[in-house]
Amino acid sequence: MKHLPAILLLLIFLVCCTTHPSGNTPSSNKNTSITTTLTAAYTKGKAANQGHRFDEALHIIEDALNALPSDIVPDDSLLKYIRLSLSEYKQIAINSRNFRQPLQYLRTLQNPLIKQTSLYELLAIRAHLHQMAGDNQQAVALIDSFAAMPNPDDAGRLIQYSEMAGSVYFYSGHDIRKAIAQLEKAAEVYRKGGISPYMGRILSRLGSYYQEEKSYRQAAEANQAAIEFYENDSLQKVGNGIIMAYGGQSNLYLALNMYDRALELNRLACRYSIQKDSFGLSDLYRFQSEIYKNKGQSDSAAYYLHRACDVSVALGSFKGAFYNRLSLADFYLTFPDSAGRALDILLGLRTDTLKMPPFVKLQFKQSLGEAFTKNGKLGPGIRLMEDAARGYIHLGMENMRSQCIQKLMQAYLDNKMEQSFIRNYHYYKSVLDSMQHDNEIRALAAANIRFEAHKKEQQNRLLAAEVQLKDNKLKSYALGGITLTFIVVCLTGWILMRQRALKLRLQLREQEKKLSEQQLRDQSERLQQLITSRQELNNHNEELLRQLAEVQSTHEKTCDLDRVMEKLQPRLLTHEEEEQFRTAFAALYPSALHQLRSICSRATRTDELLCMLIILKQTNEEVARTLGISRASVLQNRYRLRNKLNLPEGSDLDTEIRRLLTDIN
Structure with a gap:
């Protein structure tokens, strides 16, 4: 025993020596x-799927899964991808x-790593694809093999694949109880x-x-829990699930004859549907029509059925x-x-039933048979309805049957077919009894739901009253x-702050007024300077022209001043001068030119300049000197402008x- 500490130290030393220096094995x-390789392949395959390059996407995922070695111990990150x-x-x-x-690929997938770590997903995915393939x-x-496996610890995995299992049991196995068990x-x-x-x-x-x-x-x-899930999650609320949640609850209340509540929830679903590119809107309108029909409001029922068709x-x-x-x-x-109108609609749909x-074909056959009988075509009508009843048996749709x-x-009674009526009376009696029993169950359920809602409402009111009393x-x-x-403190502070705010506001307004007036004066002076400088330049040029003309007439043979005189001729504003003029004018009269163009769409650039100077x-x-044109040209431009504006004589x-x-005279 005295050597035990030395032995322990030796063992610790050996462990430390055998540890990888970098900490990464x-x-x-x-x-x-x-x-890293699998993550890149998953991302690339997902992008190809979103781009509708499905063959490429399948091959990318298959190659990545095939490349996985079977002799490693995967960490959490590798398992995740x-x-x-597989899900992608x-x-x-x-x-x-x-x-x-x-399906062929997944059936032949023999990689031990995948089978040992992801058999739960593999069985559910294969079952779901077989369901989709029929x-x-x-x-x-x-x-069934999937359901026999132990539940995973990961809640997300269990929820996702339990939903998939429920779908398979419902649609492929027609076993609603097992489907419910998976979803529960x-x-x-x-x-x-x-x-x-x-x-x-x-x-x-x-x-x-x-x-x-x-x-x-x-x-x-369950429906209310779904509604609360979507209402409480802003990210989930933007999807289509909230429409189905409200629609499902509305349809339940319709079945329980709680029409006002059903209509309220249906309208909520319609509102969300309109916000989301009309997802499911035609179905919602059809259900709303059914609600109105049960309420005895035939006009509203017909209106929403037509809206459903249009959507x-x-x-x-x-x-x-x-x-x-x-x-x-x-x-x-x-x-x-309206039986004839119904028959016309059904005959128009006959070719589309293929x-x-x-189950929709059977519904069509039933409706067509009923339309034939109500339009006097008893033989084919009865046969179609009897065929539909037998078809419902084959599909296991007892309610529809x-x-x-x-x-x-x-129809047997209306057309005095006593033998046929007697032959089916036993089953008919059981149907009536079953429907009566179902009606009683629905009435009881509706009463329970109303009672629970009323009880919850009373509890909420009582709780609110207690809270209110305590708060008071x-x-x-x-x-x-x-x-x-x-x-007193608040009032004093408010008065002081109010006075200070008013004082600051008045000072600010005064400063803004002075600044605005100064800017207007500056713009006006600048505009006047532009006009004055242009007029002085044109006057100076005219004087020079007159003097040069005298010199040339005196020295006609020795002096050629035509080119100089041509350059000194009065001209219109240059582009740069005109832009400066327009900018300064717009600061003073910002809406004048816009108003002119709205009144007279044919107004030219010269018309705009003339209006600005007027x-x-x-x-x-002054206009002639500013624009560098003759007074006669100004008068001619004024005459044209008067005609364009249609001014009275x-x-x-x-x-x-x-x-x-400008609204200024």
Whole structure:
């Protein structure tokens, strides 16, 4: 035992000696290099996907995943980009609608590193792509394997891929209970503090699944949680999710016959939709029409159905336009005198059904059959409705089949087809009983929701009253003693500050007034100097011309002064002089030239100069000297200007110009 300390020191020395001097092992350097390469490939593949270069994007991600070595221990950064690359690969496949090639690649992907660290993502992505490709059996088998795996610690991963699993169970497995279980798992993690940008969409989808299962209270809570998610997150609020959240809650209230609340939420969804390039607007208008129809307001229902049709056509939505026209035909079928109009609409849609999904084709067949029966074509109408009822059985759409059977039985009665009625009466009776039971459930759920809302409202009012009472007491106790002093101090300070502010304001206004007057005087003097200097120059040139003419006439044979005399001829303003003149004039009369151009669009440069000199009260002789032209030319220009301005005969041109351009006589 006495040698134990020495042995421990020796072991510590050996460990220190074997440690890499830089602190970075070769393994960590290799991880960093691989992560950098994969990150660059992920970024490049994402950019190619956004640029719709889907084949290139797929190859970039595939090459990067294939290049991953299988003999390393990945760090967190490398794991992150492996999973991001797989997620982006799935998105590329969805955007390109090319599912076979990515599925083949993922099925044959044998890299142990990916299978050991990202099998959770790999199973969910493969299942989702099989669902998109229509391979329902394979999709369900893969998602069952996914569901059997332990939940990851990362809340973001669990929420993202639980949503994907719920979608596969709902659309491929037609198992709404398993779909709900997956989404509930994501919601539970979210309530415990998990963060995910997909949570609003998941809660909205969970609300719709609850509604399908007639769990109306839970549906209302999920939809409300989705609304609060979007309302409380400014970044998420700019997306389309908030439209679906409000729309989903509105549709739930419609199903519960709470029409006023449904209409209120639908209008909120419409407002957000209009702000976001009309996303989902035609569907919202169609649902709003349904609300008005249930409220008995047929005119409003028809109006919003027509608006839905117009919006879907304007947005180029073929399926939306088809479904809205189909809904419009169903609306007309509720009025006996509009059955012919409904039949015309449906016959116009017949060729478009080839591009529609199976359940929409059955709805069309049902509506067309009803239209035929109401227009006297009993045989084909009954056959179409019976075919639709059988089709709903095949698709597992029991609610739609119940509605179809109800209309079919009514058609049997209306057309005295007793045998057919008796043959289907047993099922019809069960449908009625089921509908009665559903109505009772909906009424109870609506009553519960109203009660909960009223209870919550009362609790909020009580809490607000208690808070208000406490606040009032605190204010009365705290402020009672100092109110008078505070008022006196504030009033005194306000009076002093007011007087000081008024004094400063008056001083500032006086300074601004003096400065403005000085600037106007300077501009006026500058303008007068320009005019005076131009006139003096032209006068001086005229005098020189006269003297030179006398000299030339005296020495006609010995002196050639023509060139000199030509240079001394009076001229118009130079470009530089004119710009200076215009600048100075605009400082005094900023709107005069703009007013002239608005009154007379044909005004020339000479007309503008003449108007400016007239406003400055220059006589014809002064105008002639300033512009370097003869008085006759000035008179001719004045005559032309009078015609362009359409002045009445006998009016004074100078007065009219000053009135029109400056409001000064």
